[in-house]
Amino acid sequence: MGGTRRDFLRSAAVAGTMAGAARGAPGEGPAPPGHHGVTPVHTIASNCEMCFWRCGILAEVENGKVVRIEGNPDHPLTKGRLCARGNAGIGLTYDPDRLKYPMLRTGARGEGKFRRVSWETALDYLAERLQEIKAKHGPEAVAFFPHGVASAFFRIVMEAYGTPNHAEPAFAQCRGPREVGYALTFGQGLGSPEPVDFDETRLIVLIGTHIGENVFTSQITQFAGALGRGAKLIVVDPRLSTAAAKADWWLPIRPGTDIALLLAWMNVLISDGAYDRDYIRRYATGFDRLARHVQGLTPEWAEPITEIPAAKIRATARAMAEAKPAVALHPGRHVTWYGDDSQRARAMAIVTALLGAWGRKGGIFLPTPISTGKIPTPPMPESERGRADGAGDKYPFASEEQGVTNGLIDATLTGQPYPIKGWIVYGQNVLESIPQREKTLQAIDKLDLLAVVDVLPVEQTLYADLVLPEATYLERYDMPHVVVTAKEPFLAVRFPAVKPMYESRPGWWIAKELAKRLGLKAYLPWETPEEHLEMLVKPLGVNPAALRARGAVKFPGRPYLENRRPEDGPLFPTPSGKIELYSTLAEEYGFDPLPRYTPVEDPPPGWFRLIYGRAPVHSFARSENNAILDGLMDENEVWVNDEAARALSLADGQMVVLENSDGVQTNAVRLRVTPGIRPDCAYMVHGFGHRSPKLHLAYGKGASDAGLMTRVKIDPMMGGTGMRVNFVRLLSGEEAG
Amino acid sequence: MARYAMVIDLKKCVACHACTVACNVEWNVPPGFARTKVASTGAIGKFPNVMESVFVSQCNHCDDPPCVKPCPTGATFQGTDGIVAVDKDLCIGCGFCVEACPYDARHIDPVTNKVDKCDFCSARLQRGELPACVETCTAHAKFFGDLEDRSSEVFRLVYDRGAKRLETDEVAVGPNVYYLGTEQQLELVAARFAPREPRMPKAGDWWSKVVKPLVFAAVGATFLGQAVAFFYQLWHGEEQFED
Numbered sequence: 001m002g003g004t005r006r007d008f009l010r011s012a013a014v015a016g017t018m019a020g021a022a023r024g025a026p027g028e029g030p031a032p033p034g035h036h037g038v039t040p041v042h043t044i045a046s047n048c049e050m051c052f053w054r055c056g057i058l059a060e061v062e063n064g065k066v067v068r069i070e071g072n073p074d075h076p077l078t079k080g081r082l083c084a085r086g087n088a089g090i091g092l093t094y095d096p097d098r099l100k101y102p103m104l105r106t107g108a109r110g111e112g113k114f115r116r117v118s119w120e121t122a123l124d125y126l127a128e129r130l131q132e133i134k135a136k137h138g139p140e141a142v143a144f145f146p147h148g149v150a151s152a153f154f155r156i157v158m159e160a161y162g163t164p165n166h167a168e169p170a171f172a173q174c175r176g177p178r179e180v181g182y183a184l185t186f187g188q189g190l191g192s193p194e195p196v197d198f199d200e201t202r203l204i205v206l207i208g209t210h211i212g213e214n215v216f217t218s219q220i221t222q223f224a225g226a227l228g229r230g231a232k233l234i235v236v237d238p239r240l241s242t243a244a245a246k247a248d249w250w251l252p253i254r255p256g257t258d259i260a261l262l263l264a265w266m267n268v269l270i271s272d273g274a275y276d277r278d279y280i281r282r283y284a285t286g287f288d289r290l291a292r293h294v295q296g297l298t299p300e301w302a303e304p305i306t307e308i309p310a311a312k313i314r315a316t317a318r319a320m321a322e323a324k325p326a327v328a329l330h331p332g333r334h335v336t337w338y339g340d341d342s343q344r345a346r347a348m349a350i351v352t353a354l355l356g357a358w359g360r361k362g363g364i365f366l367p368t369p370i371s372t373g374k375i376p377t378p379p380m381p382e383s384e385r386g387r388a389d390g391a392g393d394k395y396p397f398a399s400e401e402q403g404v405t406n407g408l409i410d411a412t413l414t415g416q417p418y419p420i421k422g423w424i425v426y427g428q429n430v431l432e433s434i435p436q437r438e439k440t441l442q443a444i445d446k447l448d449l450l451a452v453v454d455v456l457p458v459e460q461t462l463y464a465d466l467v468l469p470e471a472t473y474l475e476r477y478d479m480p481h482v483v484v485t486a487k488e489p490f491l492a493v494r495f496p497a498v499k500p501m502y503e504s505r506p507g508w509w510i511a512k513e514l515a516k517r518l519g520l521k522a523y524l525p526w527e528t529p530e531e532h533l534e535m536l537v538k539p540l541g542v543n544p545a546a547l548r549a550r551g552a553v554k555f556p557g558r559p560y561l562e563n564r565r566p567e568d569g570p571l572f573p574t575p576s577g578k579i580e581l582y583s584t585l586a587e588e589y590g591f592d593p594l595p596r597y598t599p600v601e602d603p604p605p606g607w608f609r610l611i612y613g614r615a616p617v618h619s620f621a622r623s624e625n626n627a628i629l630d631g632l633m634d635e636n637e638v639w640v641n642d643e644a645a646r647a648l649s650l651a652d653g654q655m656v657v658l659e660n661s662d663g664v665q666t667n668a669v670r671l672r673v674t675p676g677i678r679p680d681c682a683y684m685v686h687g688f689g690h691r692s693p694k695l696h697l698a699y700g701k702g703a704s705d706a707g708l709m710t711r712v713k714i715d716p717m718m719g720g721t722g723m724r725v726n727f728v729r730l731l732s733g734e735e736a737g
Numbered sequence: 738m739a740r741y742a743m744v745i746d747l748k749k750c751v752a753c754h755a756c757t758v759a760c761n762v763e764w765n766v767p768p769g770f771a772r773t774k775v776a777s778t779g780a781i782g783k784f785p786n787v788m789e790s791v792f793v794s795q796c797n798h799c800d801d802p803p804c805v806k807p808c809p810t811g812a813t814f815q816g817t818d819g820i821v822a823v824d825k826d827l828c829i830g831c832g833f834c835v836e837a838c839p840y841d842a843r844h845i846d847p848v849t850n851k852v853d854k855c856d857f858c859s860a861r862l863q864r865g866e867l868p869a870c871v872e873t874c875t876a877h878a879k880f881f882g883d884l885e886d887r888s889s890e891v892f893r894l895v896y897d898r899g900a901k902r903l904e905t906d907e908v909a910v911g912p913n914v915y916y917l918g919t920e921q922q923l924e925l926v927a928a929r930f931a932p933r934e935p936r937m938p939k940a941g942d943w944w945s946k947v948v949k950p951l952v953f954a955a956v957g958a959t960f961l962g963q964a965v966a967f968f969y970q971l972w973h974g975e976e977q978f979e980d
Contacts, residue, residue, distance in 0.1 A: 223876075616754050617754050
């Protein structure tokens, strides 16, 4: 175990022991019995999957059980730190509700009645159903919904099987618009982790991003480090988030009007002449058209739209101008809000460009590619019918790599452009992560096959024909984690700390077994994880054993424009080879080449716009059944402005039911009355209100925001589902029915 | 001799709760309890002129710890390094110290029925490691060290950067958790989380919480001791027992 922090106190402690009397100092008595210090503990370096940041961990194993997870000080990005969820990882592996055996459905869909079967039977069943569908409807009739790194091997099998239809919510329910908006402007998206240079910044701008409540370990470290150094902070959020409470400027914006604010910021930067002139002259095109576009869009124009005082808009724009180019305008992560999200991302990208902050210290830094080894496989089959989700076609800028989940659901429901008859859902929670749950359930009704690979009996498993129990991240090998969006790119590995419990199996094993049955063995041409890793890291000159011991290996990076080399490719891979302030590609496909503000509706009197976010102790709808985390937060609350609550005679702490415009009601949920939110919004943390009774801790606790999302606004550029378009009212006990 | 202390920078802390969970897992703290807690002052003001501060609390290992004196068995004691600890073998779970603590930093563990609280991770210190909460703190907002050591970071933060103790004129017991933060944060925290007067046990509490349980424990122990001796003899035979 490396690192100097572990030895930080050693000398002091030793000195103390020599001087200490038997009861002189508690720090010097015998270690208490328990999980530390009695039986030998061995430590495995791996990475976390309580969320998808994949922080470096050291799993401490005692008697074949992980007893404690600590951060791995050798991990290049997270350097030994772990968040609440990462620290609680054993609560997932030792969750008694885990899926334990392969199961075939015996009852009606949704009833949750199954019989236990062997892996042999389960995999034969899956392979036979897949071959049947292929024979009858073609391979494209199977849609794959992957999420998480373990599904990577399975995805290879599905592509080899012949379906181009795969989609994960990471795109159309999360980061998609941002990738599109930045790619149209700079020629490339951002990726994950976001390459925001908090370490060098002078000013941070967050738009809806609620760092602190939304936790990614290294991002927190860098963010807090910047604040500690005295970096300024602007937070645009209808709610006083943890970050907003630390801000130098909190802009409690009227929801849905961010583009107006961004246009007004551009107006100030340009009319003051305070943008980075040299940078724009050297690297950008379309400046004159942009300047004309925003000419009249002053802070005074934006004030009544955004409900942010013009003086504050001007002051924040000037603060950015002063700090440029070291302004870290965070691009956001979950950004599918209002249906014009790609355009909002474009506006954020343009502001970033005007500040000269792309590829510059303290702004957004650039990725450095790593070339891992290529594993020799036969070529993937090409589908003649193309994709069914609309990516690259109905939604021209949607990612074909990540797909459009809701596009696949639509195709399943309508049979257009062709019928979809089978779904394989892998580590994704389609009923919680994708809005319009009823529609998803109707689509499931049309399927001949629904197979779910998961760790926990979440609601969708109740509808599955076949359930396959996956090993948790502490019990399996996974595709190595290649991170190019770090200042020093790195590769990290996950190896099992302990054997899979029950009959759960790692994803790579499930994929290989299925491939064998489908005659696709050649696509996974390795026998063991060790062999797989060796094939990948050999060309990097990395010793696999050393890599496993440390958990990760890093490489030199070229994060700023001035470090770039020819082999990194063009600086701005856009059609013009420059930063496109005016997007010729958007224009070509019939979209606004410059972002435009489109008016948003206000909720009717007595109603609120439903907004949602995250809690630091939970990950999406994945962690609510974890006993350690449930002990800290077992339900969500709904936040409402104090004056709005008073007008409705609602009191802090009382239970209310939320009802949306389509009459959908939630479980009763506790009301949090606070001056820290706009009067037109109701806020809640996402992920609660679980509906699977097999999740004994989480079942029925709190309210589900996803359930209230009966309406969405589709982003026409990329198919994303704008989810902040639902209005709710609050019913006290007697009114709810 | 060491004088261990912690400094918490509220400007950097983003209330991620990693400290609480790392501690809970390290010490098997049952769900719903914590040795170190993350809280908020709540939003104060009128929209949109609102302020709020995060707050992190734990045992303060006070210079003059009010929890030590009322302990009827001597289970709660202060070491020469300043750490206030609980000898679990002596604790009878009477809860006097819980009442006495002006910072509400103690709780009765419902599983063991004994008092529990932060001990600055003494066992980890012994192994040369930092307290679990400090080691995991994602914001690097928690600092731990020896205030007697002039080269330590906590010394610098307390004596050069002026980290503050959370105490009042009425309750000044010398807490050894110090806070950094903006002026506004420290004011908000002082208003919301100021220490309360220690509550000391009354005569009646002694009968219900100490004497009675002790009498029962003594009777139980006598009985248990006899039972053990009986079975031991059955198993090993009289001769060996006499050795």
